[in-house]
Amino acid sequence: MDTLTVNVSGKVFSLLSKSSISEADVRLTNKEYSFSRTSNKDGEFEFSNIPSGRYQITSKFIGHYRLTDSVEFKTGEIVDIEIKLWAGY
Numbered sequence: 001m002d003t004l005t006v007n008v009s010g011k012v013f014s015l016l017s018k019s020s021i022s023e024a025d026v027r028l029t030n031k032e033y034s035f036s037r038t039s040n041k042d043g044e045f046e047f048s049n050i051p052s053g054r055y056q057i058t059s060k061f062i063g064h065y066r067l068t069d070s071v072e073f074k075t076g077e078i079v080d081i082e083i084k085l086w087a088g089y
Helices: none
Strands: 005-014 025-029 035-040 044-051 054-058 067-073 076-084
Touching: 025 044, 035 044, 035 076, 054 076, 067 076
Parallel strands: 005 076
Antiparallel strands: 005 044, 025 035, 025 054, 054 067
């Protein structure tokens, strides 16, 4: 039996400047799986063929507050996420 999957992509932004953040760490984790990506020069990231289910999504970048939230992905979805990080000094 094949695992039912979802594709997740998105972009990481600075909340105040609205500019994209490259090299931000983006993680999807749950009890069974852990996936990690780094945003590219345009702030974009992509996870392909992630098993469907509930995940904790965490994103962080130097000089910004860490963002953590809970998301649920359903089989066959193509998900686009915008992550907005707040600069912390």
